[in-house]
Structures are given as structure tokens and as C-alpha cells.
Amino acid sequence: MNFKHKYVFLFPGLFVLIGILIFPIIFTIRLSLSGWNSYTPEMNFIGITNYIRLFTDDPRFWESFFRLSFLSVSTVILQYIIGFALALMVWREIKFKRFFRVIFLIPMMTTPVIMTVIWRTFFHESLGPVNDLLGHVGIGPILWLSDPVIAKFTVIIVEVWQWTPFMFLLLLAGLLSLPKEPFLAAAIDGASSFRKFVYVTFPLMAPISIGAIIIRLIEASKIMDTVFVLTSGGPGTATETSSFYIYIKGLREFQMGYAATLSFTYLVIMIISLTIIAKVLTKLMIKE
């Protein structure tokens, strides 16, 4: 094919994306070296002062980062297990197969913040249905949103509700695209359903699983909407994630310079850790 045409196809998209992104990224790096805040809203140069502050004097950021890691890893593991189980259940013929497939997909189509608003009333400690129903069976009011430990689990429940469908969709699409022969071979050998899963389905699904887990981890690492509405990072800082902390520093306290430092560090950590996770997962799951 002609040599020049290919650029006509590629460049519009590539340059629009680069054009929109180049400024924010360079600007963030430059801003992170400045002391821009509400008192001195200007682009002065203070060197790496902000970075020194971040690495020596800001435990709150690191705590929020570990909290984020905990929340995103645990939600993704749960989503994977439940999503895979659901996908396996509606993969082959069952009654009302298509009905259940639609139902299982619905949460990912709903806006997370808006559903979280509903969840907030759902988990309301005195007027919500959950505590009311639990009260009828004699379980005392659970502090879904105001207990520092339970609030984390509430966030996990909401995240699992919201995003298991995405995992389910990716895994079911994968299952439906698997070749038929290995299953026939296993059936001829008289393998039980359990052995079929361990020796045939799971290995065949490994690459798809890795892809799905990584996609979900990327998305989960951005947990923000749910926390913002459900708990506002509270009680105290019990559910505060990195994004939310950066948001408080930057757009509530207007320490733009420092927030940019946080953003940039966060981005670098995200890219490095996701790359490592992707490599490790690939090694672990594809042995053969």
C-alpha cells in the first residue's frame, strides 16, 4: 500500500490526544516545582522543596496510598472471583439465561456517583433499609458509614456491586470465544466438571483473565466518585484515597503547587506498580 496514506489515518487521533495531553503534563511537572497556593498564586520556582515535603513530612499521603491499594486490590479480587463464577454459571444453558445476563450487566451501565447517592440512603444508619431489616432479625444497628473499619467495607460493597459486571462481561465474552475441541476432549476422557475447570477452562482463560484484571485494576486505582459521595473520605480519613487527598490539597486548600507534586508522584507510582503487577500476573498465571 502507498506509504503516505497511513499517516492520514493515524495522525488526526494521535495528535489530538497528544495536543490535549501535552500541556497538562508539562504544566503539572512545572507546577510541582512551584509554591503556588492561595497566598501566592504564581508560578515561582522553589526547586524540589515540595518533593522533600512529600517524602519526609506527609504520612497522610502515603496512608491514603496504601488505603487505595488495599481497596482496589481487594475489590478487584472479589470482582474477579464473583465475576468469573457468574460468567461460568450463565455460560452454558440455564433457565432464563439471557434474562440473568442482562441483570448481571446492569450495574456497570449506571453512573457510579448517582448510584452511590442511593447507596447512601440504603446504608443510612437509622433510616436505611439495611439496618432496619437487620434490626428485625436482632442484629443491632451497624455503623455502615461512621465506623472507620466498616466504612471501608461499605465502599468495597458498593464498588463490587458497581464493577463486577464489567469483569463478568469481559470474562463471559472470553468464555464464549473459547475453542470447543479441548472441552470435547475432556468430555471424552470423562473428566468431572471440577477437573474440567482446573485443567481446561482456567488455563484457557488465563490470558483473558489477566487482561480483565489489569483493566479493572487500572480503573479501580481511580476510586474517587464512590468515596466522594459515600463517606467524603471519612470518618476522619478512614476511607480517603490518594485522588481524594490530592483533591483536598489542590482544589479545596488551593495548594496547587503541592497538589501537582502529589499528582505527579502518584502518576509515576501508578505507572510503575501497574506495569509490575501486569508482569507478575502474566508470570504467575501462564506457567505452561
Added chain:
Amino acid sequence: MEKLYKFLKYTFIILWTVFIVAPFLWAVSTSFKDFQSVNSKVTYIPWLDFEPTLEGWRVLVKSPARGGVDIVEPYFNSIFVTCTASLISIILGTLAAYALSRFTFKAGFVRNNDITFFFISQRIMPPIVLSIPFFIFLSTIGLLDSLLGLVVVYIVLLMPIAVWIMVDFFNRVPKELDETALIDGCNPYQAFYKVVLPNSIPGLIVAGMFCIIFGWIDFFFAFILTFTEVQLLPVKVVALNSSITPWWSLSASALISVAPLIIVAFVVERYLSKGNLSGALK
């Protein structure tokens, strides 16, 4: 053994279905309540537990001046921003994906896969990292608090999705298709437009649906980059949450905001059952 397995399977499916449906049922019930039935004790079933009213729904179309919420304008804003950004992303993303799937690019150490990865990796970018520079950037060029500004930002969110789905899709459209077209005297653009594109409708629909989903459900950028002139639906609904929280209109507006995309679930399922999706999502 087999029976036990079957029993467990259906129990699990039914429990999960209840879990998924529960917040919707609660929201539907709440949207017909009034102050009394929300705040005295927890009520569930209309007529039996409480006297239903339409107040929560009526408020939605009243203007704010008359004590209403008026979600009509944010509704159209959301539709406009989502559709425009999706359309631009799909067009640019599809062209780029076609190039990445059919031609070889070499620039230094950069190969096709690296360019594809560059596109897709933009999803890693946490919204908060972009929001601060975008906030300053858009206010400098006067696009803060405007629909156009949001469309620009949403392209960054959506184009990676379009490229991700379409590259995989084009990789499975046989190359012979465009080659035949070229031999028949088409130029590369005609080959793409007249032959490849019509054969890529399922991929385009899947990519379009994903763009629409991820555009429609975004809250954070809309929240940071708009204030009063322009409001998108999620921001409007969440703003209701902050004040004294009228649960009935909150529930009604939430239901009406999530309703349109639930139709998408049916479309996705149809494509899934026909086997078209299995290819489009790797």
C-alpha cells in the same frame, strides 16, 4: 453431588440478582414517599406502608424559582457532551486503529504496539492528575464552565477505549478484504470507507456503547470543570445530596438519570449472545 451443585448455583444466582436489584427497588419505593414516610420509620411498600405521592417526580420538571430542581437542562447537556465526545473519539479512534492494524509504523524504537499502548495507557491517568492543569488551562482559554471544554476533556477519556476495541476488531477483519478493494481500483480511503467500515459495524457499535457508557458515567471532570453556567446530570444529582437531602426527589432524579443506559445492557447482551462481542473484547 450434581444436585447439590445445581442448588448452590441457583442460590448464588438468585442472591446476586437480589443484591443487584435491591438499590433500584429501594430507589423506586423512596421516590414515591414524602417527608413523613421517609423520616418516621423505614417504609417499603406503597399503600401498605405509606401513602405514595408523585411529589418527588413533579419537582424534577419545575423551575428552581418555583422550588423545583429542573434536571431537564442538565439532562440535555449530558446527552450533548457524551454524544459529541463519543462521536469524535470514535471517528479519530477508528481511523487511528485502522492505521495501527493495517500499516507498519517505525520511528526510532517506536513500533505499532508502542503507539497502541500509548493510546490505551491514557486510561491509567487518574482524573485528579489532569483536573488541576485542565482547570487552569481551560480558564486561560475561557472554556471553563462550558460544554466545549468538557467535550475536549472527554475525548481524552474516550478515545483510548475506541482505539482499544477497534484495533482488536480490525485485526480480525481479513486483510484480503481491503486488498481486493485496492486491486479493484479503490484508493486506500475508498477501500476503508466502502469496504472495511461496512464490515466493522459490530465493532463500531461496541466501541460506541463503551464510549457512551464511560462518558455518561463520568462525574469528576464535570464536577471540577463546571459550576453554574453548565451542569451535567451527575453533578446536579449529587448537588441534591448535599442540602437537606429530599430523598424522594433524589431517588426520582437518580432513577431517571440511570434509565437510558440500562437499555444499553440489553444491546450488549444481544451482541454477546450472537458472539459478536467475544471478538470485540479481548
